[in-house]
Amino acid sequence: MAGGGLAGGKRTAADLGAWLVFEDESGQGLRPPKGRTWGRRGATPVVTVTGGHNTRVSLAALIAVRPGCRPRLIYRVHRRRAGEKRKGFTETDYARLLDAAHQQLGGPVVLVWDNLNTHVSRVMTELIAARDWLTVFRLPAYAPELNPVETAWSVLKRSLANLAKRDISQLTAQVKTRLRRMQYRPGLLEGFLTGTRLDFSPFCNLHN
Secondary structure (H helix, E strand, O other): OOOOOHHHHHHHHHHHOOEEEEEEEEEEEOOOOOOOOOOOOOOOOOOOOOOOOOOEEEEEEEEEEOOOOOOEEEEEEEEEOOOOOOOOOOHHHHHHHHHHHHHHHOOOEEEEEOOOHHHHOHHHHHHHHOOOOEEEEEOOOOOHHHOHHHHHHHHHHHHHOOOOOOOHHHHHHHHHHHHHHHHOOHHHHHHHHHOOOOOOOOOOOOOO
16 A cells, blocks of 8 residues: 555556545744845844744645646644644544545545655554555655645745734634635646656646
């Protein structure tokens, strides 16, 4: 079920009539990412931020592509509160995300993701094996440029730059709003896929 190269994943996806799906995770705290902005000459703009370094939003997203279909973005958001031990998504969380994607996409899934400990654990391996519609390939180590979801995170964080959030609820709402906007911009998602410089021609033509 797991391992192998990306080219093999493309052939498998095409042969199965499956969705080729890339997955990645990210997170954002109440301290906004730094970004350029306008200000008076000689007066550096100051953005007042809220404390709570342990209060974060954990994010997981999938970008899915299949011949004849527009690219799709599917995501989940987990609010981590101060004092909560769980730092990110568990194997069960990933299984639920993949199950939801399978239902929404309506077809087999060839999943491509990295070697995060949670992705390669015994529990995750068993969850993958129990889903006959799911085939998994792992990206090479230290190759974020091959994952289009990485570019989605970059765009998301730039859109949050210099925005002060009062609390975790406001941050969560802002993140969800921006991800929803991406969902309705297939051209943007195609750009994320093209930006990987992977050869998708054996699988599909993104510009059909």
